[in-house]
Amino acid sequence: MTDAELIEVAKKYRERAYAPYSKFQVGAAVLTKSGHVYGGCNIENASYPVTNCAERTAIFKAVSEGEREFEAIAIVADTSGPCAPCGMCRQAICEFRIGRIIMANLKGDSKAVSLEEILPFAFTENDL
DSSP states (O other): OOHHHHHHHHHHHHTTOBOTTTOOOEEEEEEETTSOEEEEEOBOOSSGGGOBOHHHHHHHHHHHTTOOOEEEEEEEESOSSOOOOOHHHHHHHHHTTOOEEEEEETTSOEEEEEHHHHSTTOOOGGGO
16 A cells, blocks of 8 residues: 555545544554554544544554554644654554654645654663
């Protein structure tokens, strides 16, 4: 699957976002090493800490279906530049060693980065 195709899946999931408070809709799609794609959207809550980001929704869906190895993740939002994952999502991406992070927006801008670029000095099981 190409980066552009993964971004298109993330865009479709963005449309499903539940964002009544921030109005900031985000979509994500993860590609597993087995070739499956799982999508997710952000799901807000009046108690903000209970909110779940699109990236973690997609990752958790894949993991709940038995996936543990990933190729890439695409993230899309209506931002001025490519949408970067928050710190909490970066840590979730790190946990599953997703090595290719594709950040995009609705205008067609995109940038692919590595896990090491987006989360230097990551906290891993080696730090426990």
